[in-house]
Amino acid sequence: MAEPRANPWPCALRLAFLALLGLLFLMPYIWMISASLKPLDEIFRASLNLLPETGGTLRNYARVFENVPVLTYLWNGVVVCAGILFFQLLFAVPAGYALAKLHFPGRDWLFGLVMLGLLVPYHVPALPLYVGFSWLGLLNTYTALITPSIISVFAIFLFRQFFKALPDELIHAARIDGMNELSIVWRVILPNALPAATAFAIFSVVAHWNDLFWPLIVVTGAERATPALGVLTFRSEEAGDDFGALMAASVIMTAPLVLAFLFAQRRFVEGIATTGLKG
Amino acid sequence: MAGIVISGVRKRFGDVQVLRDVSLSVAPGEFVALVGPSGCGKTTLMRIVAGIERHDAGSLDIGGRQVGGLRAADRDVAMVFQSYALYPHLTVAENIAVPLTMRRLSSWQRLPLLGRFWPGARATRAGIAADAAAAADSLGLGAMLGRRPAQLSGGQRQRVALARAIVRSPKAFLMDEPLSNLDAALRVQTRREIVDIHRRVGATTLYVTHDQSEALTMADRVAVMQAGQILQVDTPERIYADPADLRVATFIGSPRINTLPAEIRADGMVMVAGLAMGLRAEGAAGEATLALRPEDLRPDPAGTLPVVTEHLEFLGECTLLHARHAGLGTALTLRLPPGATAAQGPFRLGFSAPRALVFGADGRRRAVRVLEAAHV
Amino acid sequence: MSEAVARARPTFVPRGEGWAGWMLCLPAVLSYLLLLLLPTLAAVLLAFTDYELGAPGLAWIGLGNFQELLDDRGFRISLRNTLIYVGIVAPVSIAGALALALLIEAATRGRALFRAVFFLPMVSLPVAMATAWQYLLHPTIGPLNAALAQLGIAGPAWLTSSDTVLLSLAFIGIWEAIGFNLVLFLAGLTAIPRELHQAAEVDGVKSAWERFRLVTWPLLGPTTLFVVTITMIRSVRVFDSVAVLTQGGPNRASEVLLYTMYTEGFTFFRLGYSAAITLVFLIIVLGLMLLQTRVLDKRVHYG
Numbered sequence: 001m002a003e004p005r006a007n008p009w010p011c012a013l014r015l016a017f018l019a020l021l022g023l024l025f026l027m028p029y030i031w032m033i034s035a036s037l038k039p040l041d042e043i044f045r046a047s048l049n050l051l052p053e054t055g056g057t058l059r060n061y062a063r064v065f066e067n068v069p070v071l072t073y074l075w076n077g078v079v080v081c082a083g084i085l086f087f088q089l090l091f092a093v094p095a096g097y098a099l100a101k102l103h104f105p106g107r108d109w110l111f112g113l114v115m116l117g118l119l120v121p122y123h124v125p126a127l128p129l130y131v132g133f134s135w136l137g138l139l140n141t142y143t144a145l146i147t148p149s150i151i152s153v154f155a156i157f158l159f160r161q162f163f164k165a166l167p168d169e170l171i172h173a174a175r176i177d178g179m180n181e182l183s184i185v186w187r188v189i190l191p192n193a194l195p196a197a198t199a200f201a202i203f204s205v206v207a208h209w210n211d212l213f214w215p216l217i218v219v220t221g222a223e224r225a226t227p228a229l230g231v232l233t234f235r236s237e238e239a240g241d242d243f244g245a246l247m248a249a250s251v252i253m254t255a256p257l258v259l260a261f262l263f264a265q266r267r268f269v270e271g272i273a274t275t276g277l278k279g
Numbered sequence: 280m281a282g283i284v285i286s287g288v289r290k291r292f293g294d295v296q297v298l299r300d301v302s303l304s305v306a307p308g309e310f311v312a313l314v315g316p317s318g319c320g321k322t323t324l325m326r327i328v329a330g331i332e333r334h335d336a337g338s339l340d341i342g343g344r345q346v347g348g349l350r351a352a353d354r355d356v357a358m359v360f361q362s363y364a365l366y367p368h369l370t371v372a373e374n375i376a377v378p379l380t381m382r383r384l385s386s387w388q389r390l391p392l393l394g395r396f397w398p399g400a401r402a403t404r405a406g407i408a409a410d411a412a413a414a415a416d417s418l419g420l421g422a423m424l425g426r427r428p429a430q431l432s433g434g435q436r437q438r439v440a441l442a443r444a445i446v447r448s449p450k451a452f453l454m455d456e457p458l459s460n461l462d463a464a465l466r467v468q469t470r471r472e473i474v475d476i477h478r479r480v481g482a483t484t485l486y487v488t489h490d491q492s493e494a495l496t497m498a499d500r501v502a503v504m505q506a507g508q509i510l511q512v513d514t515p516e517r518i519y520a521d522p523a524d525l526r527v528a529t530f531i532g533s534p535r536i537n538t539l540p541a542e543i544r545a546d547g548m549v550m551v552a553g554l555a556m557g558l559r560a561e562g563a564a565g566e567a568t569l570a571l572r573p574e575d576l577r578p579d580p581a582g583t584l585p586v587v588t589e590h591l592e593f594l595g596e597c598t599l600l601h602a603r604h605a606g607l608g609t610a611l612t613l614r615l616p617p618g619a620t621a622a623q624g625p626f627r628l629g630f631s632a633p634r635a636l637v638f639g640a641d642g643r644r645r646a647v648r649v650l651e652a653a654h655v
Numbered sequence: 656m657s658e659a660v661a662r663a664r665p666t667f668v669p670r671g672e673g674w675a676g677w678m679l680c681l682p683a684v685l686s687y688l689l690l691l692l693l694p695t696l697a698a699v700l701l702a703f704t705d706y707e708l709g710a711p712g713l714a715w716i717g718l719g720n721f722q723e724l725l726d727d728r729g730f731r732i733s734l735r736n737t738l739i740y741v742g743i744v745a746p747v748s749i750a751g752a753l754a755l756a757l758l759i760e761a762a763t764r765g766r767a768l769f770r771a772v773f774f775l776p777m778v779s780l781p782v783a784m785a786t787a788w789q790y791l792l793h794p795t796i797g798p799l800n801a802a803l804a805q806l807g808i809a810g811p812a813w814l815t816s817s818d819t820v821l822l823s824l825a826f827i828g829i830w831e832a833i834g835f836n837l838v839l840f841l842a843g844l845t846a847i848p849r850e851l852h853q854a855a856e857v858d859g860v861k862s863a864w865e866r867f868r869l870v871t872w873p874l875l876g877p878t879t880l881f882v883v884t885i886t887m888i889r890s891v892r893v894f895d896s897v898a899v900l901t902q903g904g905p906n907r908a909s910e911v912l913l914y915t916m917y918t919e920g921f922t923f924f925r926l927g928y929s930a931a932i933t934l935v936f937l938i939i940v941l942g943l944m945l946l947q948t949r950v951l952d953k954r955v956h957y958g
Contacts, residue, residue, distance in 0.1 A: 014758055015765060021755070022772040025830070029775070031798050032787035048801050095683035104676030110684065117691055119944060121892060123913060124937050125694030127701060127920055127930050131708070132694070151686035181675035210780055212895045213913070217921055228782040232899055235786055243790050250783035261778040265771050272777065272835065273842045331853045351856035364854035367957040368873035377869070381859030389865070427957050443858070 036060050036247035043243050060244035061252070064234075067245070069222050070252055073230035077256075080145045080226055081205045087150035088204060089197060096159025097189050101171055102181070111160070117153030123213065130217050144218040145226070149208060155200055158275060162196040163189065202271035209257055227253040281342025281450040282307040282483055283328060288337030290323055297323050299507045301337070305451070310477050310484045311512075312498035314491055316530070320507040321487045322455055328485060329453050330354045342450040352381070357444035358453040361460065363436045365428040365443075372424040375442045376411040382447065383407060414446040415439075418472075434465045441473070445480055452477075452484040458493065470497055491531050495519065503527045520634065525642040528570050534599060537576065537611045539584075541569040541637070549637055549647065552606040554583050560637050560645040567645065570636040573599070573614040579629030586611060587625050593617070602628070701930035708924035720931035730932065732907050733915040736821055737891060740911060743825040744832060744890040749882055751829065752836030757871070759837075760844045770841065774834035781831065785899040788827050789814060814900050817908035824909055827896050832889065836882050843878030847871065876955030884947040888940055912936050 030050065035043055037056040047053075064070060098104070099111050125148070133144045166189075174188045212228040219225055225233060231253050235246055261268045283305040290298040297320045305311045313321045326332040328339060330351030339347045346354045357378070365374050380389065384407075388400040395401070415421055418438045428436055437457060444452055457473070458466045474497050477484055488494055494501045495515040502512040503526075511523045522528040528536050542550045543566075547559040551569055560567065576584075585605035592599040600613040605625055613628070632649040639645050702720055706713035724730045759769050776784065791797055792813035800810030813823040851870050860866050894913040897903060903910035903918070913936065920929030 011762055011764070014761060018755075018758060018765065018769050022769055025772055026775070027798075028784055028787040028791055028830075029779075031791050032783075035790055044796050048798060048805065091683040091686060094679035098676040098679040102672050102676040102679070104673035107676060110680060113687065113692070117687065119941055120691065120695055120937065121888075121940055123892065123916070124698050124933050125691060126698075127926055127933065128694040128697035129690070130921070131926065134708075148690055151683060151690050153687065153691070156683060181672075181679065185679065206778055210778075210782075212782055212898060213917070216898065216917075228780055228895075231780065231782045231786060235899070243793075243796070246786055247790060250780070250786050254780045254783045257778045257780070258775065261775070262771070265767065268778065269770060269774060269838055272774075273838045326853075329853075329857055331856060350861070351853070352859045352861045356857065358854070358857045360850045360854055362848065362850050364848065364850040366851065366854075366869065366873070368876070377855075378858040381861075381865070386862070386865070391868070429957055 032247045032250055035243055036251050038244060040242065040244050060248035063242075063245045064249045064252065068230065068234050068249060070230070070249070072222060073225055073227045073253065074256065076142075076145075076224055077209055077227045079142060081208050083142065083146040084149045084208050085201055085204050087146070088152045088155050088200075091150065092152055092155035092159050092200075093190060093193055093197070094185050095156045097163050097185050099156065099160045100163035101166075101168070114153050114156050114160070118157060122148070126214065126217060133218055139218050140220060140224050142224065145215060145224065148214065152204070154275075155204070158200055159193060159196055162193065166192060198267065199271035199274045202268055203275040206257065206268075206272070282309070283451050283485060284338075284340040285324070285328065286338050286340075288324065288327060288339070289335045290320070290327060290332070291335055297507050298327075298334070301504075301507070301509055303502055303509055303512060305483050305485055307483055308481045310474075310486065310497065310499045311502060312486045312488060312494035312500075313502045313504055314488055314494035314530075315504035317489055319504045321489075321504050324504070325358075325453050325455055325485060325487045328451075329356055329358050355449050356451045356453055357447070357449040359440045359444050359455065359457045361456040363428075363440040363457075363460075365436060365439055367428050370425050370427055371415060371420060371431070371439050372408065372411050374428070374439055375414055375446050376407050378443060378447050379407040379410060411442075411446055414442045417445070418442050418476075433461055434469065437461060437469060438472075441476065445476060445482075448480075448482070450483065452482050452486075454484065454486045456488055457486075458488070459490070466493075473497065491533070495531070503530060505530065522636065523644050525568055525570065525638040525644075528636055528638070532572060534573050534612045534614070536636075537571045537573065537609075539569045539571070539604065539609055539611075540607065541567045543567045543637075543639075543645070551584070552604065556583055556635070557632055557650045558635060558637060558647045559650060560647045562639060562645050566640045568638045568642075570638060571611075571630050572634065573612045575631040575634045576611065576613045576628050577615075577630070578613075578626055580627055582627040582629030584611070584628040584630070585625060586628050588623055591620070698930050698933055701927055702934045703931075704927045706927040706930075708926055713927070716927070720928050723928065724931055724935070729907060729910065730915060733903075733910040733912055734935070736908070736910055737893070737912045739821060740825050740828065740893055741887055741890045743822070744828040744893075745883065745886045747825075748829045748832040748836055749879075749886055752833050752840050752882070753875075753879070755833070755837050756840035756844055757867070760841060770838070773837050776831045777834045777838075781895040782899050784831075785827065785896045788823075788896075789900055792823060815905055817905050820901055820905065820909045824893070824896055824900070828890055828893060832886055835889075836886060839878060839882050839885075840875070843875050844871070846878075847874045873957075880947060880951050880955050884943055887943050891936070891939055891943070912939075 034050045034052070037058070037060070038052040039054060039057050039059065042053060099107060099114070129148050133139055133147075138144045170188060170192075171184060174184045179187065209226075210228060211226075212232065215226045215229040216232070219229055222230070222233065231249055234249050283303075285304065286302045288298055288301045289296070301320075301324060303311070303313075303324075313324065315321045323332060327334045328341075330346070330349060330353075334347070337347075338345060341354060341356065366377065369377070383403050384394070384400065385397075388394045388397040388403065390397070395404075412421070412424060415424055418441060420435065420438055420442060423431065423435065428439065431439065437460075440457065444454075454473070458469055461469060470493060486494075486498065495518070498515060500512055501515050501518045503510045503518065505526050511518060511527045513521070513523075518527065518531055522531065525538070529538065539551050541556070543560045543562075543564045544550060545564045547561065547564075549556045549558040549560050549567065549569060556569060558569075586602040587605055589601040589603055589610075592601065596617060598615045598617055598619045600615055600619070602611045602613065603609065604611060611628070635647065637645045637647050703715060703717055704713045705716050705719065755769075755773060759766055791799055794800055794810065794812035794815065797810075797813075799813070803810040811819045813819050847870065851874065852866060855866055855870050860869055892913060893911050894917070897909055897911050897914045898917070901909040903914050912932065916929050916932040916936065919925050919932060
């Protein structure tokens with residue numbers, strides 16, 4: 001706060017305390033990277049040296065790439081996240097606009113459904129969905145991974161709140177200019193929805209890249225495994241106690257989102273905070 | 280009763296020098312309005328006096344005590360914020376009581392739950408509640424003690440903020456644009472209420488506003504501030520009729536004062552567009568500005584200012600005539616009686632010479648003598 | 656409020672607006688019905704049947720599954736573990752995040768850096784981080800026990816001993832949750848008008864504690880309530896770390912609700928029974944939300 005004569009001591013103490021705590025927080029990352037660079041015998045000696053004695057080795061990484069279809073996992077992750085996000089936006093933006101700005105019979109009733117949907121965790125419909133996909137013979141497919149998430153009531157809710165704040169004049173002006181509802185969505189609403197869409201995109205990608213529950217249910221084997229599932233399979237099937245390779249695999253699978261976060265830190269934090277607070 | 284003495288205060292935010300060597304003193308019991316355009320540093324100066332902002336250089340004295348190194352809580356001033364800054368979770372009574380609670384109760388007695396049973400807490404709390412209720416009553420808030428700020432109108436919130444300030448007897452009142460969030464009618468009414476409170480309590484008051492009519496109507500003295508400097512401190516009458524600086528003259532008064540490019544000849548004669556204005560200025564010759572209030576101009580066939588009418592503006596209590604100087608093209612505004620009409624086309628203007636203001640090229644006021652020969 | 660106004664407006668409906676509204680909502684409505692509403696209702700109905708995957712038919716058994724849940728020691732342990740887990744993770748990660756937020760907000764230096772550091776677990780693949788934790792907490796080769804050994808302490812087998820496994824998982828849970836809560840608290844703190852803090856100063860508040868009590872805590876009320884609810888809901892959903900690290904073991908010491916539901920449903924294919932567990936899970940989540948909107952919400956909004 002703005003106190004005259006700021007005392008330098010609390011300031012230094014604050015920095016020191018936060019730095020120490022931050023370092024403790026980063027421990028899993030630090031040791032993960034450290035172990036991924038150590039040869040196996042050094043890991044098993046349980047030394048407290050962070051830096052590998054032999055100057056480090058990339059052998060763990062090589063082993064991961066030899067034994068694990070890393071690129072398949074990453075590619076699957078990209079396809080699944082992109083597919084989900086695409087449909088979520090495709091369905092939620094028009095619906096959010098209609099619920100916010102159009103008057104039509106049944107609108108309040110539909111919005112009630114949206115609010116109801118917000119209450120249900122995605123674990124609840126999982127069992128019947130699994131039965132359905134299994135019955136259709138769609139297990140182990142992108143369809144099974146993507147479809148259950150293409151409807152996001154949260155996205156509809158978020159966009160509806162966001163569009164409600166846009167002035168009605170904007171839409172009236174577009175109508176007077178002769179646009180129909182679809183081109184209003186496409187040419188007026190969508191460009192204005194960009195901040196909300198970015199925030200939601202970050203939220204959605206983080207959630208689905210990291211999700212384990214649903215992929216674990218509908219996917220077996222490596223072909224359609226997402227990064228989360230890939231690490232789990234590698235851990236339980238092949239690596240066992242090969243911590244070096246295991247850590248290397250973890251580093252590889254964690255890196256894409258963490259790097260994206262480090263590059264666009266503000267956007268991430270704001271995106272998660274705004275979507276978090278509204279949800 | 281105590282006064283405020285500000286001397287040589289400077290403040291810089293990054294590269295911007297917000298206050299450059301500001302000095303101002305408010306006598307005990309006096310009401311001084313600090314007026315200036317937004318961004319001139321007036322609010323920063325007030326926040327420095329309050330202790331919310333720290334100054335880079337200079338000294339501050341409130342009630343004969345150096346307060347520059349003290350924090351806000353120790354300066355014993357009360358402040359009314361532009362946004363009122365009421366605590367949204369506290370009732371009107373609790374809001375008004377906060378300054379007393381913080382000062383009369385010890386930190387033990389303020390403890391949640393336990394504090395109520397601390398020795399002496401009960402009696403002190405009763406006293407605080409009584410004082411808060413009295414302050415609320417004096418502002419007509421007696422019926423609203425139990426309400427929260429969100430349940431009040433803008434004017435009522437404003438009065439709660441005032442009550443929170445007067446509930447104790449601080450060494451000084453600081454008010455930062457307290458009326459700017461009210462609608463026009465309420466603003467005029469509250470203006471009078473604040474003046475009444477000041478008269479009743481008699482506390483030293485520093486009042487920041489960008490609205491010159493507030494400053495002129497409320498204050499004992501007005502300090503005009505621009506670009507981090509105080510240009511003039513004087514009574515409202517003198518600020519209006521006798522400005523020391525061209526910037527003061529143009530800032531104060533509505534419609535804006537008319538300014539004409541002029542020249543001071545070597546013999547001191549003030550010339551506009553080659554015509555003598557019947558005024559003799561003291562000091563060096565050179566470029567100058569002749570400034571005339573709209574109400575000091577009038578149509579006069581023998582006048583020295585040839586103009587062309589542009590249009591009339593009927594305002595109810597008066598009519599404004601907008602014209603242009605025929606030679607210079609400078610816009611001029613006249614305040615005329617409500618029924619006035621004006622001839623179309625070119626005519627001449629005269630002005631009241633004793634009230635004419637002449638400023639040198641540096642913007643400082645020049646003393647003038649009115650020549651007998653000229654039209655008056 | 657805005658709802659009421661919208662409804663009260665004389666219904667001037669431009670021609671085609673009703674049609675356009677439904678058309679724009681149609682994809683969302685269809686997928687909502689097909690992928691959310693129908694399966695959820697099916698899950699609820701399933702909870703009252705004895706359906707098993709691959710079984711020729713199913714029978715309505717009423718409350719039979721719930722009767723079995725009550726008698727099932729494994730489920731009772733699972734429910735108890737989940738509550739303990741939430742009981743540790745929620746208070747610690749909330750109080751910790753609040754303290755951190757106040758500390759980070761107290762001065763400008765390092766603000767963005769620390770926020771990023773504590774937020775990092777939010778964007779890290781939980782499965783991968785769980786493996787990192789497994790290494791860190793490994794009884795023989797893990798750095799934590801190696802460090803404890805240097806101090807002369809024999810560290811426990813964190814994730815493989817039934818005494819410590821739930822605590823270890825809760826610790827990981829706190830580590831994951833704190834960054835999210837921190838970001839929410841920071842957003843809440845910046846939303847408090849600065850003038851209120853300044854008014855408190857002028858009113859005679861001298862200590863940071865008094866300022867916290869008079870201004871920060873009451874004004875943070877809505878944020879805190881939200882953080883409390885969402886943290887509890889998120890920690891009731893604990894699944895990844897259990898699935899990766901312990902599979903509910905040893906000896907069910909880390910069995911939690913969703914993991915039990917998963918094993919009953921997808922390992923033993925007892926879908927009816929699993930659906931009953933899902934229903935219990937849903938009721939807990941709904942109860943928490945109800946607590947937020949009906950009970951506590953009125954106490955933190957000063958309207």
